[in-house]
Amino acid sequence: MENITNYIKVYEGSLDNLKKAEVKKGVGDLAWNLHSFVPLQNGETIYIHPDQEGIEGNYVRVIHSEWNCISVFAQSYFQLEV
DSSP: OOOGGGSSOBOOSOOTTSOEEEEOTTGGGSHHHHTSSSOOOTTOEEEEOSOOTTOOTTEEEEEETTTTEEEEEEGGGEEEOO
């Protein structure tokens, strides 16, 4: 079986000083998410990627999952921690 990291972008930096957010309840159950290669989990803690260059509008680049996968999602899917 092939390694999943062959198919995703992986964040290799430290997560220690990055802003955190939580996946809102119900997002993990959406059909498009369930069929994603690395789906978000309801209540999962994600990290805001330090490089948001090229990301516009209501989207945000995040780091998520046990593999520190880099993905772009709508900001409305997350509850930002203060």
